[in-house]
């Protein structure tokens with residue numbers, strides 16, 4: 001399974017990651033959401049390089065020209081709620097894609113923030129049979145939300161290719177996805193891979209709570 005870590009090379013993307021991490025910048029919600037969206041746009045472009053392409057003829061005002069265009073049926077499946085701006089960024093580039101939304105969230109137990117279950121209560125998806133499935137979530141901490149979302153989506157068909165698109169992943173979650181997703185057809189795309197999880201399963205150094213940073217605190 002290929003794992004791409006965009007932070008391994010220098011690019012403008014690093015500036016967007018810097019801004020979503022920096023506590024003096026990240027609380028500007030409009031900027032935070034737009035940076036997540038911008039990273040989604042760049043990631044969509046990079047993912048597209050591995051697609052199948054077909055040649056078509058295009059009539060310009062002056063002549064006919066052959067152009068290679070992507071030849072895959074894409075479904076962008078996003079985990080609510082932090083995934084929403086990321087979804088928009090990916091969809092800005094794959095504008096012909098179909099879309100799926102899954103609500104997977106951490107429900108904390110009475111005992112505090114250390115212990116929680118992942119709940120899936122909502123799934124709105126087209127058929128994913130034979131299609132290219134992009135699973136989008138900016139945070140891949142333990143990998144449980146991504147894994148449960150994928151299993152919920154399998155009720156809608158079996159995808160031909162799977163792209164796990166994330167912004168900050170933990171090293172542990174990368175290993176978890178490698179062990180739980182089909183090896184032969186899954187690719188992982190991360191803007192950065194961080195070393196640790198804390199006792200509340202937050203990524204360290206990470207960015208904090210992506211959903212809250214994008215949309216405000218929930219009770």
Ligand SMILES: O=P(O)(O)OC[C@H]1O[C@H](OP(=O)(O)OP(=O)(O)O)[C@H](O)[C@@H]1O
Pocket residue numbers: 079080081082083104105106118137138139140141142143144145146173201210211212
């Ligand atoms: O890899 P995991 O350990 O499963 O954690 C990652 C999940 O946690 C966050 O969502 P959260 O449950 O905080 O919901 P939110 O997006 O509504 O804030 C994040 O957006 C992922 O979906």
Ligand SMILES: O=c1cc[nH]c(=O)[nH]1
Pocket residue numbers: 082139141201202203204206207208209210211
């Ligand atoms: O670090 C983390 C882990 C889960 N969800 C977040 O928003 N951040």
Ligand SMILES: [Mg+2]
Pocket residue numbers: 082209210211212
């Ligand atoms: Mg959250």
